[in-house]
Each structure stands twice: as structure tokens, then as C-alpha cells.
Amino acid sequence: MYRGHTIGVIVPAYNEESHVGGVLETMPEFVDRIYAVDDRSTDDTWEIIREYAAASRRSTDEERVDSAADERPAPYASLPDGGTIEGTEIVAIRHEENQGAGGALRTGYVRARDDGMDVVVTIDADGQMDPDQLPKLLDPIVEGEADYAKGNRLADRESRREMPPFRLFGNWLLTQLTKIASGYWTLQDPQNGYTAITNEALSAVDIESLPDDHEYPNDLLVRLNVAGMRVADVSMPAKYADEESTIDYKRFIPITSVTLLHGFLRRMRVRLADDRGDPAALGYLIGVASLAGAVAFAVAAGVNAIQDETPLRELFTTGLAFAASAVVFLVAMGIDAAANAGKGVRR
Known part of the structure; x- marks a missing residue:
């Protein structure tokens, strides 16, 4: 729990056997529940998620037993690599068929919303997002400033230098188009997957119909504006290592363009109706x-x-x-x- 709010974190994963364990293991202690969603990976991602989920269940069981015996802190369950799970429950979910990045997020969102998590966070499984930055993302929400908070890698010059030039240009272009479509004219870096959203906002945007592919954050921003939600842009450092992007740009560019156009027209239609x-x-x-x-x-x-x-x-x-x-x-x-x-x- 963070400042009186229960925190659920969605970790969508597809072929991330080299990174997903580190992401799960370094999650802050205040996270109540992690929804690790394997989007039908073809490597050992699912096996790793299951190991961590089993370790989290052992930790929870040990805590219950220890609490019944006395008030001493319960021991943490150990993992095969020597790490520990510190009381956070990990829920392992696997798709029967690959549904895409948006589909994996959608599964996690619905589960976390129905479980009653006060705030739901999304962190990619590729290790690009620093879990230690999570409080910065949560603060605008728990302080009542925003209903949705997202990372922004373009906020300062140092972060922009870390981003490859091709991604930087594409991100800038998408930022301008998403501003027009969504109505959030101060936002940057709309494709950033490091986000936090309130349960109330999730319930207001028909999350079950979120798109399957990588255009989901653009579509979600339009839905949030139509629902009258406030969005916070939070400066986050860019971090790139050996991970590979799963975006197929030949499909992503036209699909996202159509999604943005539809979103813009939907937002204008709602404004005219009101x-x-x-x-x-x-x-x-x-x-x-x-x-x-x-x-x-x-x-x-x-x-x-x-x-x-x-x-x-x-x-x-x-x-x-x-x-x-x-x-x-x-x-x-x-x-x-x-x-x-x-x-x-x-x-």
C-alpha cells in the first residue's frame, strides 16, 4: 500500500525471459499485487513468471503462519536465483493466444479493476522502466492532481539524448498528432508505457474495448479526455540496453494514424453532443x-x-x-x- 492506496502493477510480457524476472524482483515493497501477463511467449517467460508467482504464494503463506504465532516479521520466500519476494502477491496470467501489447494490458486492467486496486500501474517487462521511479508516478494521483499519470522521456535534454534518433523523431511526430486527437495539449511521449491510473478512471473508459496493438496508449488518452479525466506528465529517464522493440512500424504507423483519426472524430462528436x-x-x-x-x-x-x-x-x-x-x-x-x-x- 502506498500512502493509503492499494497498488496493483501490470507487467505484460512477450518473450522477455532475460528481463521479466529482474522486473518482478525489483518491484517496491509497497506494491500489493503484480499481474504478470504472459502473451503466449515462445521462450521461457511463462516458466519464470510461474516461479516468481509460486515464490510469492510461499511468502504470503509464511507471513500468515508467522503472524498467527507471534508478531515477528515473516521470513521472505527465496527464489531459484537467490533473490527474494518481499510479501507482494504475484498473479500469473497466460493468454491462450497472442493478443498483442494492448491485449495483454487489457487483461491486466480488467483483473486489477475487478480486484478493487485503488491505483493500477503498467510497467513493461523489458527492464526499460525503473521501479524506483514508481513513487514519482503515483504522487500526482494520491495527491488528487490527476486520474492518470504517465512517464515522459522527453522532459529534459539528457533523457532525449538517451533515445535513439529514429525513436525520438517518431515520438515527436506522434506527440503532435496525439495532442490534436486527445485534447491533452501539454503532454509529450504518448507511447510511454510507464503509467498509473485510478480505479475510477478505469471504470469510466470501457477498458474492455482497448485496442490489441501498440496504439493502445493513444486510444486510451482520447477515452480519458472524453471521460473528463486529468492526465499528469511525469519526467522519467530513458533507458535502453539490449532489449528489442516488438513494434512492426509498417503496421504501427497506419494503424495508429487511423486510431488517432477515429479518436479525434469521437471526441468532437461528444463535444458537439454536449x-x-x-x-x-x-x-x-x-x-x-x-x-x-x-x-x-x-x-x-x-x-x-x-x-x-x-x-x-x-x-x-x-x-x-x-x-x-x-x-x-x-x-x-x-x-x-x-x-x-x-x-x-x-x-
């Missing part, structure tokens, strides 16, 4: 209409150019239409950012 005169939603609609007009002008000008009949006036009108649509979009973004200013917290 307030038919919502200025941001209306601004975006006008921007789309003016952009469509600009494209139509450009196509007409292109046809005339082929026929050597493009007057200067048509070119000017086309440029003006594009400029007008850009201005309308920028104004709508500004209104949207102002309307959502209270939903973002920087730590």
Missing part, C-alpha cells in the same frame, strides 16, 4: 470544409494548367483558400487547448 455550439468542434468542421474547398480549387487550377488556361486569379484564390483553412485550424486548436488546459498536469 454543446452544439462548441467553438472548437465547429472550428474544426469549418476548417475541414475550407480545406476541401482549397483542394477543389487546386484540382481545378491543375486541370486549367494542363490546358494552359490557368489565370493568375485562380492561383491566388487557391492559395488564399489554403491559407484560410490553415488559420481556421489554428484558431480551433487554440480554443481546444484553452478548453482542456485544466486537464493536463506537468511534473
Whole structure:
């Protein structure tokens, strides 16, 4: 328990036999329950998770026996590698079929929510996330500042240097797109998997329909905004070693783009349903209409150019239409950012 809140941690794992044991073993003592979800690994990940879960059960049994005998601290159950499990319960869960990163998180979220954990944390099994940073992630939630907290590896120059250039550029681009789609205009690093969420927020976002693949954090952010939840960005160091990314970028980029578009449209639809005169939603609609007009002008000008009949006036009108649509979009973004200013917290 952390500052009066029960803490459940989800550790999704797929072929992480080299790292998952270290992640489970170094979890802080205040964590009440770990949900280790094996997404049908083909290596020894599941066997390692089972060993740790068995050790955690022995530790719990020893604590109960010792507490019944006297008030001395119970001994910790030892692991095959000489480590110990210090009273935290580990729940081992295995998928019958591989469901993807989002699917593994979804399984853990549903289980932790139904178990009544006050705060549910997600930590990847690849060893990139330092469990000692967990209090920083939990503090905005237990102090009532946020309903959801996420790590941010882009908060300072040193952290950005640790990130490979290709990931840094991709992360920056996704950050801009996710800001527009989700309405959390102050956030960075939306793909960061080090997160914490309240039970109330989990219950409000229909977590059972979370996407299966790596686009799940972008989709979740949109759901949180629609539900009126506050999100905290917490500075976290980047850490890369010998782990390999499981993201297939040929699939990830188009799927995430479509997910963000759907999320944006869903958020605007909800805003219009709540307030038919919502200025941001209306601004975006006008921007789309003016952009469509600009494209139509450009196509007409292109046809005339082929026929050597493009007057200067048509070119000017086309440029003006594009400029007008850009201005309308920028104004709508500004209104949207102002309307959502209270939903973002920087730590």
C-alpha cells in the first residue's frame, strides 16, 4: 500500500525471459499485487513468471503462519536465483493466444479493476522502466492532481539524448498528432508505457474495448479526455540496453494514424453532443470544409494548367483558400487547448 492506496502493477510480457524476472524482483515493497501477463511467449517467460508467482504464494503463506504465532516479521520466500519476494502477491496470467501489447494490458486492467486496486500501474517487462521511479508516478494521483499519470522521456535534454534518433523523431511526430486527437495539449511521449491510473478512471473508459496493438496508449488518452479525466506528465529517464522493440512500424504507423483519426472524430462528436455550439468542434468542421474547398480549387487550377488556361486569379484564390483553412485550424486548436488546459498536469 502506498500512502493509503492499494497498488496493483501490470507487467505484460512477450518473450522477455532475460528481463521479466529482474522486473518482478525489483518491484517496491509497497506494491500489493503484480499481474504478470504472459502473451503466449515462445521462450521461457511463462516458466519464470510461474516461479516468481509460486515464490510469492510461499511468502504470503509464511507471513500468515508467522503472524498467527507471534508478531515477528515473516521470513521472505527465496527464489531459484537467490533473490527474494518481499510479501507482494504475484498473479500469473497466460493468454491462450497472442493478443498483442494492448491485449495483454487489457487483461491486466480488467483483473486489477475487478480486484478493487485503488491505483493500477503498467510497467513493461523489458527492464526499460525503473521501479524506483514508481513513487514519482503515483504522487500526482494520491495527491488528487490527476486520474492518470504517465512517464515522459522527453522532459529534459539528457533523457532525449538517451533515445535513439529514429525513436525520438517518431515520438515527436506522434506527440503532435496525439495532442490534436486527445485534447491533452501539454503532454509529450504518448507511447510511454510507464503509467498509473485510478480505479475510477478505469471504470469510466470501457477498458474492455482497448485496442490489441501498440496504439493502445493513444486510444486510451482520447477515452480519458472524453471521460473528463486529468492526465499528469511525469519526467522519467530513458533507458535502453539490449532489449528489442516488438513494434512492426509498417503496421504501427497506419494503424495508429487511423486510431488517432477515429479518436479525434469521437471526441468532437461528444463535444458537439454536449454543446452544439462548441467553438472548437465547429472550428474544426469549418476548417475541414475550407480545406476541401482549397483542394477543389487546386484540382481545378491543375486541370486549367494542363490546358494552359490557368489565370493568375485562380492561383491566388487557391492559395488564399489554403491559407484560410490553415488559420481556421489554428484558431480551433487554440480554443481546444484553452478548453482542456485544466486537464493536463506537468511534473
